[in-house]
Every structure is written in C-alpha cells, then in structure tokens.
Amino acid sequence: MKDQLTKGLVLCFSMILVLIIISGCSDDSSSNDNATGDDQDDTEQDNGSDTVTLRMVESLTSPARTELLKGMIEAFEDENPTIKVELISPPLQSADEKISQMLMAEEDIDVLEVRDQTVKQFSNNSFIEDLSVYTSEWENWDSLNDIAKHGATSIDEIPYFIPYGIYEKTLFYRKDWFEEAGLDVPETWEDVYNAATTLTDPSQNRYGYSFRGGAGSSDYVEFMTWSYVGENIVQDDGYFIEDGSPMFTTDEAVDALEMFVKIYEDASPPDSISWSYPEMVQGFTSGTTAMLIQDPEVIVTAEENMEEGTWDTAPLPKGTPSGVAQQTAGTAGWGIGAFSENKEEAWKLISFLSSPEQNLHFAKNNSLIPVHKSAGDDSFFKEGYFSSYIEMNAKPDEYLIADRPVDYKGWGEYRGVAEKDIQSLLLGDITIEDALQKWTDYWVDQKEQQ
Amino acid sequence: MKPEPQPKEVRVLPTFKVNKHGLYIFLSLLPALILVSLFIYYPLLKGAIMAFQSYSLFDLTNIQFIGFENFKQVLADPGFRRATINSFYWIFFSLIFQLSIGFFVALLLKKRFRGRGVYQALVFFPWAMSGFLIGIIWRWMYNGQSGVINDLLIRMNLIETPIPFLSEPNWAMVSVIIANIWYGITFFAIMILAALQSVPEELYEAAKMDGANKLQELIKITIPFILPTIIVTALLRVIWILNFPDLIYAMTNGGPAGSTHILSTFMLEKIIYGQDYGQAAATGLIIILLLIVFSIFYLMATKFDKAGDF
Amino acid sequence: MRKIINWPSLAKIIFLGVFLIFSIFPLYWIFITSLKPKEDMFTFPIKYWPETITFENYANIFQISNFNVYIVNSLIVATVAGIFALIIAMLGGYVLARFRFIGKNQVIFAFFITQMIPIFIALAPLYLLMSNLDLLNRLPSLFLIYTVMMIPFCTVIMKSFFERIPPSLEEAAMIDGCSRIGALFRVIFPVMLPGIAATFIFAFVQSWNELFLAIMFIDKEEAKTIPVAMNSFITKFDIDWGAMSAATVISVIPTLILFAIGQKYIVEGMTQGSIKG
Structure with missing residues (x-):
C-alpha cells in the first residue's frame, strides 16, 4: 500500500510537470504581440x-x-x-x-x-x-x-x-580643430598622417585619428592597401592583382602597412589597438579624436552627439603615388x-x-x-554631409570600387586571422614583412582551393 | 568519455530496507535522467559527431566524415596552443586568489558581529550577477580614455599616464583575471564559511584545553576539517572557470592579438568567425577530455574518493 | 592586554572594509552611471557623483523596449526553473543519499560530466531539438533547458544535504505510519529548509542570468528575457551605456531582494551540505 501511494504521488508529480509545460505552451501561443495580438485573432477568425x-x-x-x-x-x-x-x-x-x-x-x-x-x-x-x-x-x-x-x-x-x-566609407573630421590649427582637409594618407600628428596631444586626451585595431580592422588594411596599389587591383577579385598574385606581394602594400602602423603609433590613442566600431565612433563624437573613417550611418550618430559646424565629411584619402582611393561598396x-x-x-x-x-x-x-538612381536628385543627399559621397561617385576614375573575395571559402576565417596579425603587428610582435607573407600564403592557398 | 552510462534497469541491493524499493528509486531518478539524457547527452552526442565531419557553414551541402582532420587542424593552430597556455594562467591565478581571499573573508566572517548579515549580502552579491554583465561593467571601468580605474590611479598619484589595461597583451590577461577573481571570491567564501560553521565547537574547546593558540587551531583543526569542502569546491571551480567564456567574450573577445583567448573563447571564435562547427566541436571535445583527465589526476593526487560529490 | 587584542581586530576591520569597497565598487559605479545624463557619460575628468541626477535612463528603457514584459518573463522563467530543478533534485538527491543500487555511481558520474560540457558544442542540436518540440519562442523552452542545466548540480547538493540528516529521523516517522514521501515532507523538509532555500537561490540566479541560450531560443518580443534585451543595447554604433546601466540596476533588484532575504540560508544551507567529515 505504501508503494502504491508512492507510485501515485510520483505519477501526480509527472502529470503536473507535463500539465505545466503544456499549459505554458498554450498560454504563450495565445499571447501574441501586444499591439497586434487582438486584431490578429479577429482577422484570423474573419x-x-x-x-x-x-x-x-x-x-x-x-x-x-x-x-x-x-x-x-x-x-x-x-x-x-x-x-x-x-x-x-x-x-x-x-x-x-x-x-x-x-x-x-x-x-x-x-x-x-x-x-x-x-x-x-x-x-x-x-x-x-x-x-x-x-x-x-x-x-x-x-x-x-x-x-x-x-x-x-x-x-x-x-x-x-x-x-x-x-x-561606403568616408572621412569624418573635426572642422573646428582643423581651422584652429590652420590645416587643410586631407586628400591623401600623407595628409591624414601630418594633420593627425599635429592635432595629437595626449595630455589633453586628444588624438589625431580614430584608429581601428579591434574587430573589423582588416577592412581598414584592405582599403588602405587597395588605395596604395591602385588600378593594378582586379576589381571583381579584389585581393589579387592583374598577374594573379595576392595584392600583399606588392611594394605598395608595404607602404600602405607602414602608413597604417605609423598612424597608430604617432597619432592614435594607445587603447585603439582594441577599438572596433563603437569605440572609434565614440572616440570621434566625444571629442577624443580628430578624424574617423566610417560608414554613412555615422552621420546620424554625429548629428545627434555633436554641434553643427564642428565637423564635416570629406572623400576617402588617396594612396601615393597611385593617386586613387579604392574601397568596396558594401x-x-x-x-x-x-x-x-x-x-x-x-x-x-x-x-x-x-x-x-x-x-x-x-x-x-x-x-x-x-x-535608386532617382535618389541622387534628392537635396538631402546632394547637399550637406552626404555630398562627399556624391563627389566620390562623380569621379569614378579617382575613387575606385573593388569587390571583396567573399566567394572564397576562407574569407570569414581570414578576417579573424588578419585581425590577430594586425594586433601583433601593432604590438611589434611581428614585422610588416611577416604579416604580408602570411596573408600572401593564405590567399595563394585559397586561390588553389577555388 | 562514453556518455549515457545510466542503467536502464535499476536493481536494488538490500541495504536500506527491502528490494521493492526499486520502483521508488527508479521513479525518483526518472525525471532527472530523462531530462539530462534528452537535453544534455543527446545534443552532446550529435555535437560530438560534427567533430568528425567537414561541418562548415560555408557549405552545408557537402558534409562528409573526415576522421580526425578537425582535431589535427585545431591542434596545429598556433592560437590553440596559446589558448591552452592562457587557460592554465586563467584557471591557476583565478583559483589561487579566489580561494585564498575567499578563505580569509570566510574566516573573518565566521564570528558573529553587528551588521554581519548586511555585510554578507553586499559582498556576496557579485555571485548573483551574470558573467556577461560583469564583463561589460569591467570593460567600462578599464577603459583607457574615460575609465574609472585609470582615473583613480592617476588621482592617487600611482601612475601618470593611463594604463592600456585591455589593449596591451600582458595587461589584458591580468585585467581579465582580476575581473574573474572579483567574480569568484564569493563562491569560495560562501562554501568555506559554510564549512567553517560546521566545525563542531567541541573540537575547539578540546584544543583550548590543550593550550593551542589561534594559529595552531587553524592548522590542526579548522583546515583539516574543511579540507574536503575545499578540494571539491576547487575542482568544481576549475571546471566552471574553464567553461566560462562570458567574461572574456564581453571584455576583450580574446584580443588583443588572441592574447586573452582561453579554450572556451577560442571555441566560440571558431563558430562566430570561422563558422566551422566541425573544428568548434573538436575543440569542445578536447576541453571535455582535458577536464576528465585533470579530474582523475586531481582526485588521485588529493586522495579524494568521493569523486561524484561535487 | 587590551592593546594586543586590538591590533588583529583593527586589521580585520581594515581588511573587511577594503574588501567591501572592492566588492561593491563596480556596482556603485554602474549605479552612478545610470543616474548620469547622456552628455555626462564621457566627460573628463570623471565625476564620482553626478552633478545632475536624472532618471531619464530608466524612463528610456521602458520606452525603447518592453522592459516590463522582459522582467515578468525573467521572473517566470527563473522561478519555474528554480522550483522544477529543486523538486527533481530533491527526489533524485534523496534516493542517491539513502540507497545503494547498481548504477548509482554511474548516475553521479554522468551528472559530474555534464559540468564539463561547453554549451556551444551542443547548441546546434539543441536548437533543432527545440524546433522539433515546437518550443522555440516560448518561455517553456527556457525553463525546461534551465531546469535541465541545474539538475546535476542541485541533485548532488541535495544528496549531501540528505546524507547529513540521520536516517533514524525518517525511520521514526515511517514507523509512526508515514509513507516515505510523507516522511520526507513532514520530518525532513523542515530540517532542510535552509539547504532547500540555498539550492533554489542558486538555480534561480543561474537561470535569471543566462544569456546565450535565451538569445538562441527566443526572438519574439513577448517571450524575451532581460539578458536578451540588454544584449540588444549593444548595437553596431555603440553600447548604450545609459540604457545598459539602468537595465543592470533594475535587473539586479530581484536577485538583491532574494539575497537579502535568503543570504543567511545560503550559508546555513551550505553548512548542512558540507558536513561529511
């Protein structure tokens, strides 16, 4: 008899468990979206x-x-x-x-x-x-x-x-600081470097450039290399040059990376080695950094957080001696x-x-x-902060567009690999040559697997 | 490593009372066994199979068994070696400081004093927060530009320029470990305090009669008595700390340059960046294997026979 | 004589004081952040007490999200998971403590191994399983999986609680005519209350905080829990520190209350568990 009671109790318990789960389910499915829940039920019936x-x-x-x-x-x-x-x-x-x-x-x-x-x-x-x-x-x-x-x-x-x-990326800069220091709007990466070092003053917690060393940093190496290498890039197979070898084999790639490292060392917050999107935007909008290269979305963020007249946008800086800027159109x-x-x-x-x-x-x-093509006529995009995009689009010979190698199997993994290498490079653990060699090997291997 | 060793039939040895309790035992364990098998071991088994497949999100139409290829690739990855070494630091230093500070706090809290309840509630509270949240808060505090920790250190004239806590590899590892210590002291403090309070008063009285001083009491009575608790708690912590990617994920995401990856964040990265479920699963199996081997040696070394009493 | 005793107690007070500051400073800091208006968030030098206190961050999170819904969801999930885990753990723990039977060690071993499993290895299969059970986007998916995750630890903790109670206690009750379950309820539970409270708090807190599975299983507004909502304050643009800090403060209130009520049970409960000489 004792055992029957035991069995009964356990059975009861199991049933309660099942019941609660089932009732929980039906409870939930009937409580649809707060706003539309009621009329949805109605329309379903009707x-x-x-x-x-x-x-x-x-x-x-x-x-x-x-x-x-x-x-x-x-x-x-x-x-x-x-x-x-x-x-x-x-x-x-x-x-x-x-x-x-x-x-x-x-x-x-x-x-x-x-x-x-x-x-x-x-x-x-x-x-x-x-x-x-x-x-x-x-x-x-x-x-x-x-x-x-x-x-x-x-x-x-x-x-x-x-x-x-x-x-597409564009250059955001502190108009007021540039005017105060008598600097022109940068057109090339050399200009960016010079302006950035001038404006850097760590004691004021002020730096020239919102550097990206954290997640997504490979995008920045990418468009800098593209800009330096210029027209030699195969536009629909962006990580390779005309002779079929990876772009990282070129001398221009070395120049690009040297500039990349120089800007970090001389004109960016030390912390920016781990910055990614939020930190670099925050660095710019909160008045820590003078320049930022980012997507158009940042225009809204900057409008919300900064005073009008203190900032503006300009076309993407060009490489030397290529004389072009090159990026991907995401x-x-x-x-x-x-x-x-x-x-x-x-x-x-x-x-x-x-x-x-x-x-x-x-x-x-x-x-x-x-x-849509028609949007180009809209004054919102023609004037104001978006005009740097219109300017870039109007000069397709100077502002080139290339495709990322998204159709290679290793693309996703490469970004993770490259980000680590970039941080190692900035820390001085590996040399520019080491990094370029590693990426060259990676993409030669990818090409073979293709 | 064979999962699901649960018995299908439970036979009862007549130790407590009589044989007919078999049904009772079976029914009592049934909910736990069913749920754990269905929702932990079954998914684990399916996940483990992926470790031997070319299971990459890039192309799921062509999944094949590739033997130990994933394991080979993971083991050959320099990031894996680094993550393994980091895991050792991460576990070792977290554990040592959590344990020693926790032990100390527990000793001081053993005796009643006015406001002890409030004090306990306050200092034990970190334990009630989520690892992800704690990571976010510490990242906010460690920030190189507007971080409060740098600000405090500068105000106290300990440093002149901000320390790049999360952006310099050595500092970054130290920083995440400090955050983890902060998080984990409480667990030890609670467990050890509980153990301390269970030491029978008579033992101390006897020791006093023998003329033992406080230190001798501690070494001769307290520590031996609570040692089993410490051994079990420490083992459990090792396992939990290694399988705790939340904090590092929120603070540094393994960076800079992979310098703060531990095995579990390394695995997470395989999923998020590489989208390679096969390699991620292989890493997961390696983690389990390492922990099993460690547990066996640990329990042998500490001569602790109640392996399952965690 | 007095002076000699005072030194250690002074050291004790200092240590406890420093430890208190160390422990609560991050919480204090997130609390202060939550009271700062948006423009003071990044001001330099840092303000340790906001000049203007504002509750706009709190008002804001209820405006930009259905935070009240998330709180209720989290409470339901954590409470239900806590209770289920507790009941199942008590049933299992009792048997493991009181009987010897074939397979007992294997059961304990299987429970022990679960602690070593990195959740991500099982994520994809778990998702499929939940999808097949048609539980996705429903709160039961969460309290079910949280219950399961808590079972092994809670069961073994419960086992050690039961082991501490002399079998004579329930034997006596059973002789008095109680069934085993009756004895369990009438005699043992009152004695074990602190342990039960401690185990429940443990399970509640873990379920309250869980993030990764909640994100995977839930994407409907009406079934989201607090951690999921807070995760969405991290956008591509920035971390909304105002909303994040306010949400953190709100999210710790229930656990703080639970702790304030239960903290003496936590230690007392664990005390019961730890006696095994």
Whole structure:
C-alpha cells in the first residue's frame, strides 16, 4: 500500500510537470504581440485562411532601425490587409549565428536580411531563393543604380537579394580643430598622417585619428592597401592583382602597412589597438579624436552627439603615388528564405520596401546611400554631409570600387586571422614583412582551393 | 568519455530496507535522467559527431566524415596552443586568489558581529550577477580614455599616464583575471564559511584545553576539517572557470592579438568567425577530455574518493 | 592586554572594509552611471557623483523596449526553473543519499560530466531539438533547458544535504505510519529548509542570468528575457551605456531582494551540505 501511494504521488508529480509545460505552451501561443495580438485573432477568425503571416528577420539590429522598419511594415500592412508581418530582431552580436541556426533547422523564414558578407554562404546552402523570377517583372529593377545591381547579383550573376542601401566609407573630421590649427582637409594618407600628428596631444586626451585595431580592422588594411596599389587591383577579385598574385606581394602594400602602423603609433590613442566600431565612433563624437573613417550611418550618430559646424565629411584619402582611393561598396538587402511557404507575399513585401519612395525614406532615416538612381536628385543627399559621397561617385576614375573575395571559402576565417596579425603587428610582435607573407600564403592557398 | 552510462534497469541491493524499493528509486531518478539524457547527452552526442565531419557553414551541402582532420587542424593552430597556455594562467591565478581571499573573508566572517548579515549580502552579491554583465561593467571601468580605474590611479598619484589595461597583451590577461577573481571570491567564501560553521565547537574547546593558540587551531583543526569542502569546491571551480567564456567574450573577445583567448573563447571564435562547427566541436571535445583527465589526476593526487560529490 | 587584542581586530576591520569597497565598487559605479545624463557619460575628468541626477535612463528603457514584459518573463522563467530543478533534485538527491543500487555511481558520474560540457558544442542540436518540440519562442523552452542545466548540480547538493540528516529521523516517522514521501515532507523538509532555500537561490540566479541560450531560443518580443534585451543595447554604433546601466540596476533588484532575504540560508544551507567529515 505504501508503494502504491508512492507510485501515485510520483505519477501526480509527472502529470503536473507535463500539465505545466503544456499549459505554458498554450498560454504563450495565445499571447501574441501586444499591439497586434487582438486584431490578429479577429482577422484570423474573419478571413479564415486568407490571412498570411510573414516572418521577417533582420541582422544588423539596432533599436532605432527596428522602429523605422516597423513603421514601414505598418504602411505595408495597411496596403495589404491580408498580409501580416512579424519582424524578428535578434541582438546584433549573435544575429548571424542565430539566423544560420534558423535556416539549418529549415524554419520557414519568409524575408531575411542578406548582406554581401553572408550571401555566398546562404546561396551555397540553398538557404535563399533566386529572385530572378520576380525581378524580371519588377518595374523598379532598372531604376536601381549600378552599385546596387552589382551587389544584388554578386554571386553567379543571380539576384539573391534587393539591396536597401549601400555602405561606403568616408572621412569624418573635426572642422573646428582643423581651422584652429590652420590645416587643410586631407586628400591623401600623407595628409591624414601630418594633420593627425599635429592635432595629437595626449595630455589633453586628444588624438589625431580614430584608429581601428579591434574587430573589423582588416577592412581598414584592405582599403588602405587597395588605395596604395591602385588600378593594378582586379576589381571583381579584389585581393589579387592583374598577374594573379595576392595584392600583399606588392611594394605598395608595404607602404600602405607602414602608413597604417605609423598612424597608430604617432597619432592614435594607445587603447585603439582594441577599438572596433563603437569605440572609434565614440572616440570621434566625444571629442577624443580628430578624424574617423566610417560608414554613412555615422552621420546620424554625429548629428545627434555633436554641434553643427564642428565637423564635416570629406572623400576617402588617396594612396601615393597611385593617386586613387579604392574601397568596396558594401550592400545589404532583403532576400526570400528557401523554406518560405509564402514566397509571393514575401516578394510583395520586398518590392514594397525596395520601391524608390520607401527606400529613400529608409536611407534617409537610417543614414545610408540609397539604391535608386532617382535618389541622387534628392537635396538631402546632394547637399550637406552626404555630398562627399556624391563627389566620390562623380569621379569614378579617382575613387575606385573593388569587390571583396567573399566567394572564397576562407574569407570569414581570414578576417579573424588578419585581425590577430594586425594586433601583433601593432604590438611589434611581428614585422610588416611577416604579416604580408602570411596573408600572401593564405590567399595563394585559397586561390588553389577555388 | 562514453556518455549515457545510466542503467536502464535499476536493481536494488538490500541495504536500506527491502528490494521493492526499486520502483521508488527508479521513479525518483526518472525525471532527472530523462531530462539530462534528452537535453544534455543527446545534443552532446550529435555535437560530438560534427567533430568528425567537414561541418562548415560555408557549405552545408557537402558534409562528409573526415576522421580526425578537425582535431589535427585545431591542434596545429598556433592560437590553440596559446589558448591552452592562457587557460592554465586563467584557471591557476583565478583559483589561487579566489580561494585564498575567499578563505580569509570566510574566516573573518565566521564570528558573529553587528551588521554581519548586511555585510554578507553586499559582498556576496557579485555571485548573483551574470558573467556577461560583469564583463561589460569591467570593460567600462578599464577603459583607457574615460575609465574609472585609470582615473583613480592617476588621482592617487600611482601612475601618470593611463594604463592600456585591455589593449596591451600582458595587461589584458591580468585585467581579465582580476575581473574573474572579483567574480569568484564569493563562491569560495560562501562554501568555506559554510564549512567553517560546521566545525563542531567541541573540537575547539578540546584544543583550548590543550593550550593551542589561534594559529595552531587553524592548522590542526579548522583546515583539516574543511579540507574536503575545499578540494571539491576547487575542482568544481576549475571546471566552471574553464567553461566560462562570458567574461572574456564581453571584455576583450580574446584580443588583443588572441592574447586573452582561453579554450572556451577560442571555441566560440571558431563558430562566430570561422563558422566551422566541425573544428568548434573538436575543440569542445578536447576541453571535455582535458577536464576528465585533470579530474582523475586531481582526485588521485588529493586522495579524494568521493569523486561524484561535487 | 587590551592593546594586543586590538591590533588583529583593527586589521580585520581594515581588511573587511577594503574588501567591501572592492566588492561593491563596480556596482556603485554602474549605479552612478545610470543616474548620469547622456552628455555626462564621457566627460573628463570623471565625476564620482553626478552633478545632475536624472532618471531619464530608466524612463528610456521602458520606452525603447518592453522592459516590463522582459522582467515578468525573467521572473517566470527563473522561478519555474528554480522550483522544477529543486523538486527533481530533491527526489533524485534523496534516493542517491539513502540507497545503494547498481548504477548509482554511474548516475553521479554522468551528472559530474555534464559540468564539463561547453554549451556551444551542443547548441546546434539543441536548437533543432527545440524546433522539433515546437518550443522555440516560448518561455517553456527556457525553463525546461534551465531546469535541465541545474539538475546535476542541485541533485548532488541535495544528496549531501540528505546524507547529513540521520536516517533514524525518517525511520521514526515511517514507523509512526508515514509513507516515505510523507516522511520526507513532514520530518525532513523542515530540517532542510535552509539547504532547500540555498539550492533554489542558486538555480534561480543561474537561470535569471543566462544569456546565450535565451538569445538562441527566443526572438519574439513577448517571450524575451532581460539578458536578451540588454544584449540588444549593444548595437553596431555603440553600447548604450545609459540604457545598459539602468537595465543592470533594475535587473539586479530581484536577485538583491532574494539575497537579502535568503543570504543567511545560503550559508546555513551550505553548512548542512558540507558536513561529511
């Protein structure tokens, strides 16, 4: 009898456990999004199977951008009452990892953020749809500018995503400090170095340049090397020169790296060896550093945190003697998940977000270079802080665009490897020659594996 | 290293009472066993398989078994060697200081005094915070430009220019270890204080009658009595500290130049940068293997027979 | 005579004082940061007490995010995980303490090994498992996995608590007509209360703080927990220190309360556990 009681109690306990889990589940699934929860239930009852709910995932998440996107999605839902959109916003740091997990689990994501960095991985694994069926009939395809089209079709000439914006770097500088010291706006890296050393005064906690030695530092070595090497770079195979060898074999690459190290040693905060995006932007906006090279997004940040007239933008510095500046035009946009069950509706959403009006709205508020040709006429981009971009685009012979080797298997790993080497280089643990040799070997090896 | 050694049937030896308690034992352990097998060992097993596959996110359409290739590549990686050496420093210094300071604090807190409860609640509190958060807070304090630690040191005239705490490799390792010590003292203090309070008063009284002084009391009675607790706690801490990437991940992310990577952050990096799940899983298995080997030697060296009593 | 005794106690006070400052300074600092207006965040020289105290950072986090929802979610997850882990650990711990049976050492060994497993090795399979169970984006996914993660440690801790209590106690109760479970509840639990409290606090705190799994399993607003929300204050642009510090302060309040109430149980509870001579 004792044992029966025991058995009963344990059984009860197990049942409670199961019940709690089940009730927890149903509790949760019924409590939908606070705002739309109620009317969603209503529409589902009213329209039955007519309503489609799209799942959309972003990866470059920030609270402000999420708000912006939600506003645009609302406008879309107003136009399309039978489509609901559920926006998923994983925290930036782990977003790519999270999205990979979702896709590996074959979840039905309808719309997802695809970037130049991730498009190869997604297309390799058939995680995203070929959009050519849709783009061939899309009235706005030909209104996209060349960089946007190039970005969209960068893998196998197939459009895998529709870009929402273009990332190019520009020089931000402290206008007031430059004027005070009687310095001209830098045009070359030599100018940057000279101005930066003049403005550096550690006792005032003031430095010439917002250096990036932490995560993402390889991007800076990349565009400096590109600028120094100049036209010898193969534009659609950016880490190689015309004769097929990696760009790191050139003498210009040595010059570029020497300049890179010099700027760190003589004109940057010692701490900046570990700076990445947030620190370098903060260094500039908080008045520690005089110059910063960054994406257009920083314009908004600077406008929010700095007084007007104290800063301005200028085109990217050029290499010597090449006389050109060269960088990549980063693109990011929206694609359709391969496991989506609502591809037609997903495309509806993408084409809505990518229309010239919506894209202009998004680009302005998110501070990005827009993807449609028509946007060049907008005074917002023609004048003011964005004008340095217009200037660069107007002189394609001086401001070159090259492609990153994103379609090589080792690209992702290379960035991690290079970042470590760059820090070792700045610490003096390895020489410039060591670093260049290592990267040369890496890319020769990659080329062979290709 | 074979997982899931749990028995399917539980037979009972008649030690406590009689044989029919078998069902009771089985049912009592069942929830724990089912959950642990399903949600820890089953995913571990599947994860372990990846260690022998070419499981890279770059191309998932072509996953093949490649034997020990991932292990070879990980072991050949100079970053791995560095991470292993760093792990040793990370564990050793964290543990020594956590243990000694924790022991000292516990000794001082053993006797009741006014406000001890409040004091305990305050100093034990770091334990209740998340490692990630602590990493963020310390990074904020270590900051070279506007960091409070540099500011304090300058105000106290100990230094003249800011120390690049997180950007100079040697300082960076010291800095993350200090943060980890701060975090971990509490755990030792709680465990040791608990152990101290369990030392029977009679032992001290007897010692007093023999004319022992405080130091002799400590060495002859206190330490031997609490030694088992210390041994078990220390072993558990070694395991936890090694598998604790949160703090370093938040503070330096392994930098500068990989100088603060420990094995668990090295593994994390394999996933985030390399997107190579195969190599990451191989690193994970190496971590488990190292810890098992260490535990065996540790328990043999300390002659501690209750291996499972953690 | 008095003077000789005073030296050590003075040293003791100094040590405890220094240790107190060392322990709470980071918390003090994050608290001060949370009260600073945005423009004072990076001012030089550093201000140790804000000239203007503002609560805008606190107001802000409730505006830019559904922080009230996250708090409730975290409370649910941590409490449920704590209770489940406790119940399961008590059942298992009792059996492990009181009986000898074939496979017992293997069970303990299996529990011990779980402590060595780096979570990332199992992340992808776990995600798939949760997806198959249709638990993604639901709070049960979190309290389930947190419960599981706490079971091994809590069970073995519970085992040592039970070992400390003389079997004669429940034998006597059973002779009085209680069933084993009845004896467990009526006689042993009251004695073990501090240990139970300590174990619960441990499980609660761990679940309250967990970040990586929460990020992986949850992306719906209505199911996010506090660590996930705080992680999203780290954007590409900067770390929103105002929001971050305010959220930190709020996030430690529940654990602080729990600690204030339970701190004497923590030590007392562990005291019970540690007696095994």
